[in-house]
Amino acid sequence: MVRPLIAGNWKMNGLSGDREIISQIAKGLEALEDVADCLICPPATLISKSADAASGTRLKVGAQDCHTAVSGAHTGDISAEMIADLGATHIIVGHSERRADHGESNEIVAAKAEAVFRAGLVPIICIGETLGEREAGKTIEVVSSQLAGSIPASAFGKTFVVAYEPVWAIGTGKVASVEQVEEVHNKIREILGERFPGQADETPILYGGSMKPGNAGELLAVGNVDGGLIGGASLKADDFLAIYAACISAK
Numbered sequence: 001m002v003r004p005l006i007a008g009n010w011k012m013n014g015l016s017g018d019r020e021i022i023s024q025i026a027k028g029l030e031a032l033e034d035v036a037d038c039l040i041c042p043p044a045t046l047i048s049k050s051a052d053a054a055s056g057t058r059l060k061v062g063a064q065d066c067h068t069a070v071s072g073a074h075t076g077d078i079s080a081e082m083i084a085d086l087g088a089t090h091i092i093v094g095h096s097e098r099r100a101d102h103g104e105s106n107e108i109v110a111a112k113a114e115a116v117f118r119a120g121l122v123p124i125i126c127i128g129e130t131l132g133e134r135e136a137g138k139t140i141e142v143v144s145s146q147l148a149g150s151i152p153a154s155a156f157g158k159t160f161v162v163a164y165e166p167v168w169a170i171g172t173g174k175v176a177s178v179e180q181v182e183e184v185h186n187k188i189r190e191i192l193g194e195r196f197p198g199q200a201d202e203t204p205i206l207y208g209g210s211m212k213p214g215n216a217g218e219l220l221a222v223g224n225v226d227g228g229l230i231g232g233a234s235l236k237a238d239d240f241l242a243i244y245a246a247c248i249s250a251k
Protein backbone atom coordinates (compact mmCIF):
# COMPACT_ATOMS: atom_id res chain seq x y z
CA MET A 1 0.00 0.00 0.00
CA VAL A 2 1.31 3.38 -0.96
CA ARG A 3 1.49 5.98 1.78
CA PRO A 4 -0.19 9.16 0.52
CA LEU A 5 1.66 12.48 0.34
CA ILE A 6 0.18 15.95 0.64
CA ALA A 7 2.81 18.34 -0.67
CA GLY A 8 2.80 22.12 -0.95
CA ASN A 9 4.76 24.05 -3.57
CA TRP A 10 5.10 27.69 -2.53
CA LYS A 11 6.76 28.61 -5.87
CA MET A 12 8.29 32.14 -5.69
CA ASN A 13 6.28 33.21 -2.66
CA GLY A 14 7.20 33.77 0.97
CA LEU A 15 9.38 36.03 3.11
CA SER A 16 10.99 35.25 6.43
CA GLY A 17 7.82 36.05 8.40
CA ASP A 18 6.00 33.31 6.52
CA ARG A 19 7.84 30.61 8.42
CA GLU A 20 4.92 31.20 10.79
CA ILE A 21 2.76 29.33 8.24
CA ILE A 22 5.16 26.39 8.52
CA SER A 23 4.77 26.40 12.31
CA GLN A 24 0.97 26.58 11.99
CA ILE A 25 0.86 23.64 9.58
CA ALA A 26 3.23 21.59 11.75
CA LYS A 27 1.11 22.31 14.82
CA GLY A 28 -2.17 21.60 12.99
CA LEU A 29 -0.87 18.20 11.89
CA GLU A 30 -0.58 17.11 15.52
CA ALA A 31 -4.37 17.04 15.77
CA LEU A 32 -4.77 14.98 12.57
CA GLU A 33 -4.40 11.28 12.05
CA ASP A 34 -0.95 10.25 10.79
CA VAL A 35 -2.02 8.49 7.59
CA ALA A 36 -0.16 10.54 5.02
CA ASP A 37 3.17 12.31 4.69
CA CYS A 38 3.03 16.07 4.65
CA LEU A 39 5.57 18.30 2.94
CA ILE A 40 6.09 21.98 2.16
CA CYS A 41 8.52 23.10 -0.53
CA PRO A 42 9.22 26.78 0.14
CA PRO A 43 11.55 28.89 -2.01
CA ALA A 44 15.24 28.10 -1.49
CA THR A 45 15.64 31.20 0.70
CA LEU A 46 13.28 29.73 3.30
CA ILE A 47 14.33 26.06 3.36
CA SER A 48 16.63 26.48 6.33
CA LYS A 49 14.17 28.52 8.43
CA SER A 50 11.32 26.18 7.45
CA ALA A 51 13.32 23.09 8.38
CA ASP A 52 14.03 24.66 11.76
CA ALA A 53 10.35 25.51 12.24
CA ALA A 54 9.30 21.96 11.28
CA SER A 55 12.02 20.23 13.28
CA GLY A 56 10.67 17.55 15.63
CA THR A 57 7.23 17.58 13.94
CA ARG A 58 5.64 15.40 11.21
CA LEU A 59 5.99 18.15 8.62
CA LYS A 60 8.76 17.61 6.09
CA VAL A 61 10.45 20.34 4.09
CA GLY A 62 11.58 20.14 0.47
CA ALA A 63 12.91 22.22 -2.41
CA GLN A 64 11.51 23.19 -5.81
CA ASP A 65 14.54 22.52 -8.01
CA CYS A 66 18.25 21.69 -7.95
CA HIS A 67 21.28 21.62 -10.24
CA THR A 68 22.61 18.32 -11.61
CA ALA A 69 26.19 18.80 -10.28
CA VAL A 70 27.41 18.39 -6.70
CA SER A 71 29.29 21.71 -6.74
CA GLY A 72 31.26 23.93 -9.09
CA ALA A 73 31.11 26.98 -11.35
CA HIS A 74 27.34 27.33 -11.65
CA THR A 75 26.49 30.84 -10.53
CA GLY A 76 23.11 31.12 -8.89
CA ASP A 77 22.48 27.38 -8.77
CA ILE A 78 22.01 25.11 -5.77
CA SER A 79 22.94 21.43 -5.60
CA ALA A 80 20.85 18.62 -4.16
CA GLU A 81 23.62 18.08 -1.59
CA MET A 82 23.27 21.70 -0.43
CA ILE A 83 19.53 21.20 -0.07
CA ALA A 84 20.05 17.97 1.88
CA ASP A 85 22.47 19.86 4.12
CA LEU A 86 19.60 22.17 5.15
CA GLY A 87 17.46 19.30 6.37
CA ALA A 88 15.18 18.91 3.33
CA THR A 89 13.84 15.49 2.37
CA HIS A 90 12.32 15.96 -1.12
CA ILE A 91 13.07 17.99 -4.26
CA ILE A 92 10.54 18.79 -6.99
CA VAL A 93 12.05 18.33 -10.46
CA GLY A 94 10.58 19.09 -13.87
CA HIS A 95 7.74 21.32 -12.75
CA SER A 96 6.00 22.68 -15.86
CA GLU A 97 6.99 26.23 -14.87
CA ARG A 98 10.66 25.20 -14.98
CA ARG A 99 10.16 23.29 -18.22
CA ALA A 100 8.53 26.43 -19.74
CA ASP A 101 10.62 29.21 -18.12
CA HIS A 102 14.02 27.48 -18.21
CA GLY A 103 13.67 25.14 -21.18
CA GLU A 104 14.12 22.02 -19.07
CA SER A 105 13.87 18.92 -21.24
CA ASN A 106 13.01 15.41 -20.09
CA GLU A 107 16.76 14.62 -20.19
CA ILE A 108 17.57 17.50 -17.84
CA VAL A 109 14.73 16.51 -15.53
CA ALA A 110 16.02 12.91 -15.42
CA ALA A 111 19.54 14.18 -14.64
CA LYS A 112 18.13 16.31 -11.83
CA ALA A 113 16.24 13.33 -10.44
CA GLU A 114 19.55 11.40 -10.48
CA ALA A 115 21.16 14.24 -8.55
CA VAL A 116 18.37 14.04 -5.96
CA PHE A 117 18.98 10.27 -5.53
CA ARG A 118 22.73 10.91 -5.27
CA ALA A 119 22.06 13.30 -2.36
CA GLY A 120 19.90 10.67 -0.67
CA LEU A 121 16.65 12.63 -1.10
CA VAL A 122 13.33 11.83 -2.80
CA PRO A 123 12.55 13.44 -6.18
CA ILE A 124 9.01 14.52 -7.02
CA ILE A 125 9.04 14.18 -10.80
CA CYS A 126 6.42 16.37 -12.51
CA ILE A 127 4.67 15.69 -15.80
CA GLY A 128 1.56 17.05 -17.48
CA GLU A 129 0.11 18.12 -20.81
CA THR A 130 -0.70 21.63 -22.04
CA LEU A 131 -4.20 22.66 -23.06
CA GLY A 132 -3.23 22.44 -26.75
CA GLU A 133 -1.94 18.91 -26.28
CA ARG A 134 -5.13 17.86 -24.48
CA GLU A 135 -7.34 19.42 -27.14
CA ALA A 136 -5.33 17.62 -29.80
CA GLY A 137 -6.06 14.32 -28.06
CA LYS A 138 -2.40 13.81 -27.18
CA THR A 139 -2.60 13.71 -23.38
CA ILE A 140 -1.68 10.05 -22.90
CA GLU A 141 1.03 10.23 -25.56
CA VAL A 142 2.63 13.33 -23.96
CA VAL A 143 2.40 12.05 -20.41
CA SER A 144 3.80 8.65 -21.42
CA SER A 145 6.80 10.16 -23.17
CA GLN A 146 7.47 12.61 -20.31
CA LEU A 147 7.31 9.71 -17.89
CA ALA A 148 9.69 7.60 -19.99
CA GLY A 149 12.16 10.46 -20.43
CA SER A 150 12.06 12.12 -17.02
CA ILE A 151 12.53 9.12 -14.72
CA PRO A 152 16.15 7.91 -14.81
CA ALA A 153 16.93 4.18 -14.96
CA SER A 154 18.66 4.62 -11.59
CA ALA A 155 15.21 5.09 -10.02
CA PHE A 156 14.92 1.31 -9.95
CA GLY A 157 14.72 0.24 -6.31
CA LYS A 158 14.64 3.84 -5.06
CA THR A 159 11.88 5.92 -3.54
CA PHE A 160 10.44 8.55 -5.85
CA VAL A 161 7.15 10.37 -6.40
CA VAL A 162 5.36 11.22 -9.66
CA ALA A 163 3.17 14.34 -9.85
CA TYR A 164 0.64 14.67 -12.66
CA GLU A 165 -0.08 18.34 -13.15
CA PRO A 166 -2.05 19.27 -16.26
CA VAL A 167 -0.54 22.63 -17.22
CA TRP A 168 -3.95 24.11 -18.00
CA ALA A 169 -5.14 23.39 -14.45
CA ILE A 170 -2.22 25.09 -12.67
CA GLY A 171 -3.14 28.37 -11.03
CA THR A 172 -6.18 28.73 -13.28
CA GLY A 173 -8.96 27.48 -11.03
CA LYS A 174 -9.75 24.93 -13.78
CA VAL A 175 -9.59 21.50 -12.21
CA ALA A 176 -9.27 18.30 -14.19
CA SER A 177 -12.42 16.19 -13.92
CA VAL A 178 -12.43 13.00 -11.89
CA GLU A 179 -12.60 11.03 -15.18
CA GLN A 180 -9.64 12.90 -16.68
CA VAL A 181 -7.55 12.41 -13.54
CA GLU A 182 -8.48 8.74 -13.29
CA GLU A 183 -7.57 8.01 -16.91
CA VAL A 184 -4.10 9.57 -16.63
CA HIS A 185 -3.30 8.19 -13.18
CA ASN A 186 -4.29 4.67 -14.23
CA LYS A 187 -1.99 5.00 -17.24
CA ILE A 188 0.89 6.28 -15.09
CA ARG A 189 0.49 3.31 -12.71
CA GLU A 190 0.46 0.93 -15.67
CA ILE A 191 3.63 2.43 -17.17
CA LEU A 192 5.40 2.41 -13.80
CA GLY A 193 4.41 -1.24 -13.39
CA GLU A 194 5.97 -2.16 -16.74
CA ARG A 195 9.18 -0.25 -16.11
CA PHE A 196 9.60 -0.75 -12.37
CA PRO A 197 7.92 -4.07 -11.60
CA GLY A 198 7.21 -4.62 -7.93
CA GLN A 199 7.77 -0.97 -7.16
CA ALA A 200 4.85 0.73 -8.88
CA ASP A 201 2.37 0.06 -6.09
CA GLU A 202 4.58 1.87 -3.58
CA THR A 203 5.22 4.93 -5.73
CA PRO A 204 2.90 7.82 -4.85
CA ILE A 205 1.22 9.45 -7.85
CA LEU A 206 0.08 12.96 -6.92
CA TYR A 207 -2.44 15.16 -8.68
CA GLY A 208 -1.69 18.89 -8.93
CA GLY A 209 -3.61 21.78 -10.43
CA SER A 210 -6.00 24.09 -8.54
CA MET A 211 -6.51 21.61 -5.71
CA LYS A 212 -8.40 23.38 -2.91
CA PRO A 213 -10.27 22.33 0.24
CA GLY A 214 -13.53 22.33 -1.77
CA ASN A 215 -12.41 19.85 -4.45
CA ALA A 216 -9.68 17.87 -2.66
CA GLY A 217 -12.06 15.22 -1.33
CA GLU A 218 -13.30 14.04 -4.71
CA LEU A 219 -9.87 14.24 -6.36
CA LEU A 220 -8.13 12.33 -3.55
CA ALA A 221 -10.80 9.63 -3.62
CA VAL A 222 -9.96 8.74 -7.25
CA GLY A 223 -8.21 5.40 -7.66
CA ASN A 224 -4.45 5.73 -8.17
CA VAL A 225 -4.42 9.28 -6.78
CA ASP A 226 -2.09 9.06 -3.79
CA GLY A 227 -2.07 12.68 -2.74
CA GLY A 228 -1.70 16.17 -4.06
CA LEU A 229 0.87 18.76 -5.10
CA ILE A 230 -0.70 22.02 -4.04
CA GLY A 231 0.33 25.52 -5.09
CA GLY A 232 -1.86 28.46 -4.04
CA ALA A 233 -3.75 26.65 -1.27
CA SER A 234 -0.49 25.62 0.42
CA LEU A 235 0.19 29.26 1.30
CA LYS A 236 -2.66 29.27 3.81
CA ALA A 237 -2.22 26.92 6.77
CA ASP A 238 -5.97 26.36 7.21
CA ASP A 239 -6.53 25.50 3.54
CA PHE A 240 -3.54 23.18 3.40
CA LEU A 241 -4.56 21.40 6.60
CA ALA A 242 -8.11 21.07 5.25
CA ILE A 243 -6.68 19.30 2.18
CA TYR A 244 -4.68 16.99 4.47
CA ALA A 245 -7.89 16.27 6.40
CA ALA A 246 -9.69 15.54 3.11
CA CYS A 247 -6.95 13.02 2.33
CA ILE A 248 -7.58 11.25 5.65
CA SER A 249 -11.29 10.91 4.81
CA ALA A 250 -10.63 9.81 1.23
CA LYS A 251 -8.04 7.12 1.99
Ligand SMILES: O=C(CO)COP(=O)(O)O
Pocket (backbone or CB within 6 Å): 009, 095, 165, 169, 170, 171, 172, 173, 208, 209, 210, 211, 229, 230, 231, 232, 233
Ligand atom coordinates in the same frame (compact mmCIF):
# COMPACT_ATOMS: atom_id res chain seq x y z
O1 LIG B 1 1.70 23.87 -9.82
C1 LIG B 1 1.11 23.46 -8.84
C2 LIG B 1 1.83 22.78 -7.76
O2 LIG B 1 3.11 22.42 -8.14
C3 LIG B 1 -0.34 23.69 -8.67
O3 LIG B 1 -0.54 25.04 -8.40
P1 LIG B 1 -2.02 25.55 -7.99
O4 LIG B 1 -2.48 24.64 -6.87
O5 LIG B 1 -1.81 26.96 -7.55
O6 LIG B 1 -2.86 25.41 -9.21
